[in-house]
Amino acid sequence: MTNIKKISHIAILVEDIEESLKFWRDAFGLELDHLEEVPSQGAAVAFLPLGESEVELVQPLSEDSGLAKYLAKRGEGMHHLCFEVEDIEAKLEDLKKQGVRLINEEASTLEDGRQIAFIHPKGTGGVLVELVEGL
Amino acid sequence: MTNIKKISHIAILVEDIEESLKFWRDAFGLELDHLEEVPSQGAAVAFLPLGESEVELVQPLSEDSGLAKYLAKRGEGMHHLCFEVEDIEAKLEDLKKQGVRLINEEASTLEDGRQIAFIHPKGTGGVLVELVEGL
Numbered sequence: 001m002t003n004i005k006k007i008s009h010i011a012i013l014v015e016d017i018e019e020s021l022k023f024w025r026d027a028f029g030l031e032l033d034h035l036e037e038v039p040s041q042g043a044a045v046a047f048l049p050l051g052e053s054e055v056e057l058v059q060p061l062s063e064d065s066g067l068a069k070y071l072a073k074r075g076e077g078m079h080h081l082c083f084e085v086e087d088i089e090a091k092l093e094d095l096k097k098q099g100v101r102l103i104n105e106e107a108s109t110l111e112d113g114r115q116i117a118f119i120h121p122k123g124t125g126g127v128l129v130e131l132v133e134g135l
Numbered sequence: 136m137t138n139i140k141k142i143s144h145i146a147i148l149v150e151d152i153e154e155s156l157k158f159w160r161d162a163f164g165l166e167l168d169h170l171e172e173v174p175s176q177g178a179a180v181a182f183l184p185l186g187e188s189e190v191e192l193v194q195p196l197s198e199d200s201g202l203a204k205y206l207a208k209r210g211e212g213m214h215h216l217c218f219e220v221e222d223i224e225a226k227l228e229d230l231k232k233q234g235v236r237l238i239n240e241e242a243s244t245l246e247d248g249r250q251i252a253f254i255h256p257k258g259t260g261g262v263l264v265e266l267v268e269g270l
Binding site for chain 1: 138139140141142145147148149154155158159161162163164165185186187188190210211212213216218229230233235256258259260261262264
């Protein structure tokens, strides 16, 4: 039943991407692929690929977003863990049948066409899990 | 200068591994490779490989350990992010030279012979980072 392919990315919530890059790129040595604004997520994101996965630095773009509130409450740190799946609709159906609490009952479509959905941390034991179906 | 090979694992701190496996293995569909006690870390760990990385569920074994205190304070959730590096001594030297705050100035050796060290979250912008050099 598993159709999970790999860890897509780890998202790290940060106050200021440029400041965070001083560690992740300059000191630690990850490569910055690119930096972009993702309006659907209300954030600017730096993409640092590593092997088959990515580290993403996520900076909220407005002070009243969910991300900004989370940042104010919990501080900088790991925010969510994203898994690439083969068939996101099938996976969501499967999770629903098993009574797992979802944030998104249906997948939504990113600017680049990929489909994503989030599982509620109450359904996973404390971890905000994102699912993504690649193109 | 970068000698980072891949994400080795994401460690998720949990109250009860068996309970957590109900989501991660039974509902979500990751495969459990094995479960073992890691005395040097004061924890029981479930290893769930996925692609080139692993998800690890970490349950503190005693109530007075650092892990148990973290769990009591922050609750269940992502605990640390581990990167596999080619040469851990060289990486630690490099980080020290750049003024990055480390938890372990020297690597220590796990039961299985691999070498590990932790970077302080104050040095990374909120993320507890582990380095591991494979066998």
